[in-house]
Amino acid sequence: MENYLANLGVLICVYSILAITLNFIMGYAGIFSLAHAVFFGFGAYTGGFIALNYTSSIFVTLPAAMIVAAVLSLLLAIPTLRVRGEYFVAASLGLQILAVTLFSEWKWFTGGIGGLVGIPPVSIFGTEIFRPTSFVIVTLVALVVTIAIFHLLVHSNFGRSLRAIRDSESAAAAFGKNVPVIKTVSLAISAALAGMVGALYASYLAFINVESFMLDTSVLIMAMVIIGGTGTQLGPIVGAIVLLSLPSAITYLNFLPQSEIGAIQQIIYGAGMALLMLFRPGGIVGSGGK
């Protein structure tokens, strides 16, 4: 029971961090990415690869994962964020579909379809942390740090520029803000932290394969942000908790076919997204009405 709760706690922290990082670019920079699971995945594979082959020290795996994810996001952002928002949606969808092929084919780095097996647990100053009850503390710390980073960012000069861009890109540009650079930097920060949590996730599960980083995951993270409340600080966490408790809630409803839990869950949040946009675009936490 204790382990079950700790495990749920780890998952909630991991997905909250993913949702917070995606919310930062969606809600503050106005970038709609369908590729968030790609940054998460590259972080996970980088962390897992280093832990398997070199060292499992958190002070190596996490920075490496962050750098790889950030560099990848720059490759995507530099050409596409200069132009219209729709272009980025298309490019990120393309990247997500391409990444699934890459993760399943690039055997020496990702282990192919079979994935990376036996990833050692994280080590902090030589202490290995693998029990869910202790790992949940690591992820909680990561969550608090993430919240703090984005709180500071949103309330800094940079955050004000971001909001100006979101509200009117041309007005912000007229005021001398370098819009593409600000957007690109936001995406890189967001991707880096998604990559970081990927490395934590890989070492916690000790096994990763492509199934954790497919389009479904990107969509799930996006649904967490939207249902919780885009552009709010609490929304992504609320969204992560709500959507992660859905599968167990469905299990309690005996009249639903249990083999279809995944599909039912997706139908619920798909319909939820559409209905919220009709009646409450701000999400659960966001200001009501329109």
Add this chain to the structure above:
Amino acid sequence: MLALQLTLTGLQAGALYALTAVGFSLIFGSTRVFHFAHGATFALAAYLFYAVEAAGYGFVPGLLASFAGAIAFGLAIDWFIYRPIQRDEGSFFTVFVASFGIGIVVQNLIGMIFGRSFVTITSPLSRSREILDGVYVAPLAGIAFVVALICLVALGLFLRTTFTGKGLRALSDDPELVRVFGLNPRYLSAAAFAIGSALVVPAAVFTSMSSGLNPAIGHHVMLISLAATIVGGIGSIPGTMIAAFIFGLAENLSLLWFEPQWSEAVVFAILFAAIIARPSGLMGKSAAR
């Protein structure tokens, strides 16, 4: 010989891509709605055809069911989702998320009803014949190519000669002016959705008879449609058509050098290169911003 074979397959794939992409491009160009659920329209049309045909009712009832389903879905989503959102000056974001949500629902309903594995309709026409030494073509591929060309030419004529067609092109240029001119933008937007969704049907039917269907097929369709719209130039129907043919040919000709699982990577590479080299698209009217 292999190159010729792949060129022929690529032309057929390109023709089917052109139909779906042009449908999306028409809707997006004239109504400015980022209709992400267009991929769901494709999946719905294809599975309706499959259901009716597999139940033994035959080809024509299947085709009719597919048309009826696609058009009804397009009109309903415009009427019940996009219009209420746009009435409250919904942003790109709200429309996109709602459309995306609907797409997820449709994909999973199809998965629950028909299962998640590949299904296909076999017909004597889909059996390949050797037309040249080592070059195989199914009669169906030729039929699909011709039907697609007829649809595209008919669409071009419709947009150039009829009153509604001209109105649709005007709507993409200046919706306010259309209103001042006394045309009803509501009616035009419904027309765009009906035509755009109907164009998907031949592509969906031919796909179900050749390469087969799975519930997630909408994503691939959407990627191609989006990519072709962007590479062709937003608002340009001919540009979208050309880009769709480029994608069909590139996907197939890439098999000369790469394994088939990389075909989507080829689409991505072309899209990426096009955004870098020519952000306004092949035949884009305005600059990219």
